[in-house]
Amino acid sequence: MRTIVLITESSNACAYGVGTYSAQLKLCLQSSSEFDLRVVHIVSGEDREATVRFEENGTTIVIPKGSYYTADKDDAFQKGVARLLRRYIHDGAIFHFNFHHHLPLARLIKQYFPHSPRIYTIHYQNWTFRTKGLLAALEETLRRIEAPDRSLDEQLLCDSFFEERDMFASVDQIVCLSQYTADVVHQVFQVESSKLTVIHNGIEAVPNAPNGQRGMADPMLLYVGRVHEDKGIIELVQAFKQVLHHYPTSKLFIVGDGVFSAAMKEAKGVWGQIIFTGKLERDEVYEMYHAATIGVLPSYSEQCSYTAIEMMMFGLPIVGVRTTGLTEMLADGENGLAIPLEREGDKGRISVEALSEALITAIANRDKLTKGRLSYEKRYTLEQMGNGYRSLYNKLLS
Numbered sequence: 001m002r003t004i005v006l007i008t009e010s011s012n013a014c015a016y017g018v019g020t021y022s023a024q025l026k027l028c029l030q031s032s033s034e035f036d037l038r039v040v041h042i043v044s045g046e047d048r049e050a051t052v053r054f055e056e057n058g059t060t061i062v063i064p065k066g067s068y069y070t071a072d073k074d075d076a077f078q079k080g081v082a083r084l085l086r087r088y089i090h091d092g093a094i095f096h097f098n099f100h101h102h103l104p105l106a107r108l109i110k111q112y113f114p115h116s117p118r119i120y121t122i123h124y125q126n127w128t129f130r131t132k133g134l135l136a137a138l139e140e141t142l143r144r145i146e147a148p149d150r151s152l153d154e155q156l157l158c159d160s161f162f163e164e165r166d167m168f169a170s171v172d173q174i175v176c177l178s179q180y181t182a183d184v185v186h187q188v189f190q191v192e193s194s195k196l197t198v199i200h201n202g203i204e205a206v207p208n209a210p211n212g213q214r215g216m217a218d219p220m221l222l223y224v225g226r227v228h229e230d231k232g233i234i235e236l237v238q239a240f241k242q243v244l245h246h247y248p249t250s251k252l253f254i255v256g257d258g259v260f261s262a263a264m265k266e267a268k269g270v271w272g273q274i275i276f277t278g279k280l281e282r283d284e285v286y287e288m289y290h291a292a293t294i295g296v297l298p299s300y301s302e303q304c305s306y307t308a309i310e311m312m313m314f315g316l317p318i319v320g321v322r323t324t325g326l327t328e329m330l331a332d333g334e335n336g337l338a339i340p341l342e343r344e345g346d347k348g349r350i351s352v353e354a355l356s357e358a359l360i361t362a363i364a365n366r367d368k369l370t371k372g373r374l375s376y377e378k379r380y381t382l383e384q385m386g387n388g389y390r391s392l393y394n395k396l397l398s
Contacts, residue, residue, distance in 0.1 A: 041061065100163060117173070133321075221359065294317050313372075
């Protein structure tokens with residue numbers, strides 16, 4: 001049996017996309033007799049006083065950063081993690097990384113486990129946050145890399161570029177969750193194609209129960225995810241105000257936690273029709289998918305959105321932005337509508353007017369945007385995800 005060591009960490013990302021990904025990968029492998037999955041879970045923020053412990057019948061090692069942890073001690077902390085793993089993991093296992101800030105640990109694993117392949121899955125790229133999804137801004141900044149008059153923003157963008165590039169160089173294989181990301185990593189980061197594998201996220205299916213409420217007179221718009229400006233929340237609230245001129249009884253549900261103050265301030269005047277639920281349990285979110293008329297994903301950047309996959313699984317039409325990985329997830333006129341990412345200076349911009357028009361059009365044509373379930377079955381099932389990772393693991397261990 002071959003050992004896979006999945007390295008995760010508590011963070012906002014883990015509470016959403018990376019956390020869902022880890023849970024689904026466990027499901028992919030738990031029924032397989034080929035692989036023995038071990039999880040290394042680094043805990044930051046909470047549980048800081050606890051000691052290292054084993055959970056889930058010894059298959060998960062929980063490593064708290066501790067109350068004395070500070071950012072300047074991170075390299076030393078990761079060195080301690082590597083030394084700890086050397087006591088419990090044999091050389092020849094596959095180490096599967098999910099955060100590029102684990103670069104020191106990846107380098108140490110290469111040193112301490114010379115016969116162990118290393119994989120890194122790209123769940124996010126920092127350049128997309130700094131440029132709001134505008135690839136041209138990254139390319140232009142890199143062309144000015146030697147310019148003496150670079151701005152602080154340009155310097156920070158270059159720093160994050162080099163950090164990611166170093167992570168790519170420190171592993172044997174890179175998993176891209178979309179073809180878009182694979183193209184960027186190859187063309188912009190200059191990583192050879194042989195090192196890149198595209199494996200889309202997948203999720204365990206739930207029955208596609210009939211939804212008799214999408215034809216209701218009162219449209220229900222649904223956003224699920226972190227409440228943050230990178231997710232286009234402010235633009236969504238502004239666009240919804242315009243939707244109300246056409247559908248005055250419609251409601252917008254925003255499911256997730258995060259920074260609410262700016263969005264709630266923007267919602268002044270229509271507070272009765274915008275509902276902030278906070279984070280919900282998965283079965284409660286699934287109930288929301290059943291009830292909703294239109295799903296909304298106004299993100300500036302996504303790799304392979306689990307929210308989009310879940311919406312497709314429930315046949316929910318999606319309105320989103322043609323940016324990064326979302327570009328290939330949204331098929332205009334089939335599973336939803338996509339608006340272009342516009343440019344404003346050195347950053348991307350979501351047009352509130354275009355978003356509101358797309359929402360109004362999607363509501364009016366919701367009975368025609370019915371191919372979400374087909375999109376899910378074609379590309380994003382748990383079986384397809386599992387096949388991709390089993391194939392990659394076997395390739396690396398052959």
